[in-house]
Amino acid sequence: MGVLERVNSTDDVSALSRDELHALAAELRSEIIRVCSLGGGHLASSLGAVELTVALHHLYDTARDRIVWDVGHQTYGHKIITGRKDRIDTIRQPGGLAGFTTSSESPHDALTVGHASTSLAAALGMALARDARGDDYSIVAVIGDGALTGGMALAALNQIGHVKPKMTIVLNDNEMSISENVGALNTFMRSLQVQPWLHEVEAQGKRTLGQISQTLVDLGSRAKKAARRFFDPNSANPFHAMGVRYVGPIDGHDIDQLLYYLAHVQELSGPTMLHIVTKKGKGYKIAESDPIYWHGPPKFDASKPVAASKGYTWSSAFGDAACALSSADDRVWVITPAMREGSGLVAYSQKHPERYLDVGIAEDVAVTTAAGLALRGEKPIVAIYSTFLQRGFDQVIHDVCLENLDVVFAIDRAGLVGGDGMTHQGVYDLAYLRALPNMSVAMPKDVPEMRAMLKTALKLGGPKAVRWPRGKATPAPEAPVAAWEELTWGSWEVLKEGSRAFILALGPTVGYALQATADLPEVGVVNARFVKPLDEALLERLARRAEVLITAEDHVLMGGLGSAVAETLVDKGLRVPLHRLGIPDVHVPHGDPAAQHEAFGYGPRALRRTLEALGLAQPTLL
Ligand SMILES: CC(=O)c1sc(CCOP(=O)(O)OP(=O)(O)O)c(C)[n+]1Cc1cnc(C)nc1N
Numbered sequence: 001m002g003v004l005e006r007v008n009s010t011d012d013v014s015a016l017s018r019d020e021l022h023a024l025a026a027e028l029r030s031e032i033i034r035v036c037s038l039g040g041g042h043l044a045s046s047l048g049a050v051e052l053t054v055a056l057h058h059l060y061d062t063a064r065d066r067i068v069w070d071v072g073h074q075t076y077g078h079k080i081i082t083g084r085k086d087r088i089d090t091i092r093q094p095g096g097l098a099g100f101t102t103s104s105e106s107p108h109d110a111l112t113v114g115h116a117s118t119s120l121a122a123a124l125g126m127a128l129a130r131d132a133r134g135d136d137y138s139i140v141a142v143i144g145d146g147a148l149t150g151g152m153a154l155a156a157l158n159q160i161g162h163v164k165p166k167m168t169i170v171l172n173d174n175e176m177s178i179s180e181n182v183g184a185l186n187t188f189m190r191s192l193q194v195q196p197w198l199h200e201v202e203a204q205g206k207r208t209l210g211q212i213s214q215t216l217v218d219l220g221s222r223a224k225k226a227a228r229r230f231f232d233p234n235s236a237n238p239f240h241a242m243g244v245r246y247v248g249p250i251d252g253h254d255i256d257q258l259l260y261y262l263a264h265v266q267e268l269s270g271p272t273m274l275h276i277v278t279k280k281g282k283g284y285k286i287a288e289s290d291p292i293y294w295h296g297p298p299k300f301d302a303s304k305p306v307a308a309s310k311g312y313t314w315s316s317a318f319g320d321a322a323c324a325l326s327s328a329d330d331r332v333w334v335i336t337p338a339m340r341e342g343s344g345l346v347a348y349s350q351k352h353p354e355r356y357l358d359v360g361i362a363e364d365v366a367v368t369t370a371a372g373l374a375l376r377g378e379k380p381i382v383a384i385y386s387t388f389l390q391r392g393f394d395q396v397i398h399d400v401c402l403e404n405l406d407v408v409f410a411i412d413r414a415g416l417v418g419g420d421g422m423t424h425q426g427v428y429d430l431a432y433l434r435a436l437p438n439m440s441v442a443m444p445k446d447v448p449e450m451r452a453m454l455k456t457a458l459k460l461g462g463p464k465a466v467r468w469p470r471g472k473a474t475p476a477p478e479a480p481v482a483a484w485e486e487l488t489w490g491s492w493e494v495l496k497e498g499s500r501a502f503i504l505a506l507g508p509t510v511g512y513a514l515q516a517t518a519d520l521p522e523v524g525v526v527n528a529r530f531v532k533p534l535d536e537a538l539l540e541r542l543a544r545r546a547e548v549l550i551t552a553e554d555h556v557l558m559g560g561l562g563s564a565v566a567e568t569l570v571d572k573g574l575r576v577p578l579h580r581l582g583i584p585d586v587h588v589p590h591g592d593p594a595a596q597h598e599a600f601g602y603g604p605r606a607l608r609r610t611l612e613a614l615g616l617a618q619p620t621l622l
């Protein structure tokens with residue numbers, strides 16, 4: 001029987017011998033590969049955190065002590081050994097385990113996460129609560145080098161260094177975000193990592209000295225640090241400077257080292273950062289060699305893993321459009337907050353490196369850097385997921401809209417996103433952007449319209465958001481920017497006339513509406529492609545003719561297209577009945593977006609049922 005079979009609780013992990021811990025790590029690694037091969041998932045990050053996971057669960061009672069994982073995507077091993085091994089095959093599947101730590105799922109999950117850089121502030125709060133109550137449980141925040149580029153993390157570190165609560169911060173440094181990590185801290189961390197050979201000499205020296213006396217080992221270590229500071233005062237460690245004790249870097253795949261340092265650090269007062277160096281994808285050659293693709297692969301054949309093409313997606317279309325727009329106008333820049341691959345910008349970053357900027361996981365910095373560029377006459381495009389734009393919302397108001405600057409927001413993953421679930425749904429941006437003076441928001445039905453919207457937005461200037469969903473797109477023939485359509489900003493298009501009713505559709509629901517009404521000449525379909533400004537003149541004409549209007553959107557109802565239409569009808573005193581379809585006031589978990597669209601009433605079959613219920617279509621027997 002393998003060790004993992006005997007692990008049914010974290011108490012079991014605490015009781016394991018060193019050899020059994022090593023065996024458990026190997027079995028966890030195989031299990032993570034197997035699970036991700038079945039349904040996809042965050043493979044490389046979880047593989048890189050295996051030894052750390054085993055060491056933490058051996059040392060800490062995680063039902064009581066708090067392990068605060070940043071992002072929480074690297075926790076497949078954590079989930080397996082905290083009582084969820086029998087359900088781990090369901091991870092990210094409809095009704096299955098979440099892909100990130102989720103407090104409702106297990107007492108071992110300290111909090112619900114998915115967005116980066118929150119762990120340090122959350123851990124600080126937990127430490128304050130613990131100390132205020134006179135409790136003595138341990139708090140360990142685990143933050144990746146990518147997540148540490150987030151402003152929240154650095155601001156929290158500043159506070160932690162000031163308040164000095166007893167806590168451990170494990171910096172899991174694998175030199176990767178999703179792409180290669182960026183920034184000065186990343187460069188500094190590289191300087192801390194001396195060449196492997198020097199590491200080996202040092203380790204050998206420690207082993208030899210250790211056979212004589214541990215005190216000598218400690219003395220040697222202190223002498224090394226003193227010498228480093230003496231010969232190179234600039235090696236002043238920023239973490240030290242922020243009042244956080246720094247220890248490391250150590251090998252994050254060496255369980256013995258991890259146990260030794262974690263146990264010692266645990267005894268120290270105040271906050272201590274333990275810097276561990278790991279390899280993203282550790283133990284799975286193909287993931288080690290390509291941690292970018294294997295950060296979050298779709299399902300694959302574990303016996304012969306190959307990186308599969310994701311096909312032509314909306315992100316591909318945007319990447320191509322950005323390349324063309326930047327070639328046509330040398331004032332066009334593209335800024336991404338650490339989502340080069342996800343936003344389809346690999347080719348762009350190679351073709352226009354001089355006008356490409358990856359600011360790290362720092363959406364606020366992305367937005368305000370764009371504002372700075374626009375203030376000097378450039379034409380920046382902020383390429384950003386809908387969910388992550390939430391991190392730069394104040395900057396959109398304060399730094400872009402107030403000055404009415406020429407910044408285009410190219411918003412990817414607008415709508416329900418599937419496996420990433422609750423923390424990543426892109427379903428609020430219409431509501432929060434629509435409210436901003438000077439901002440406008442559009443959503444194309446297809447790639448030519450995406451191109452037209454981006455071109456027109458850049459030409460008109462001012463803050464403009466163009467949003468599109470996750471997933472496949474229908475390619476359009478290549479064409480020079482000069483040949484791309486220029487739109488009348490704020491104009492809708494009637495795709496299908498109707499004598500009795502109209503569906504005002506947006507993005508994916510345009511296709512759904514055409515599908516649901518193909519045999520219904522009395523029901524028209526409008527591509528309501530601008531949510532701000534609405535096409536008020538057309539809306540008024542439709543409202544005066546129709547028996548009923550229906551809005552259908554892959555967005556929360558509160559504040560979306562349907563709200564905008566309702567407000568306008570009321571303001572204009574138009575009494576036509578309005579039927580709004582979209583996401584109700586709930587957090588939507590991971591699942592299959594198409595099935596969720598049907599469940600929320602705006603998929604093609606659900607739309608048809610609504611038309612039947614409104615007497616606009618014959619009820620079907622099915
Ligand atoms: C899952 C997800 O959405 C991830 S995982 C990840 C890289 C994290 O790098 P880190 O070094 O912290 O961890 P590593 O993968 O182990 O190297 C990013 C940028 N994202 C997207 C992202 C972007 N922006 C924000 C605010 N949160 C998230 N989660």
Ligand SMILES: [Mg+2]
Nearest residue numbers: 144145146176
């Ligand atoms: Mg990393």
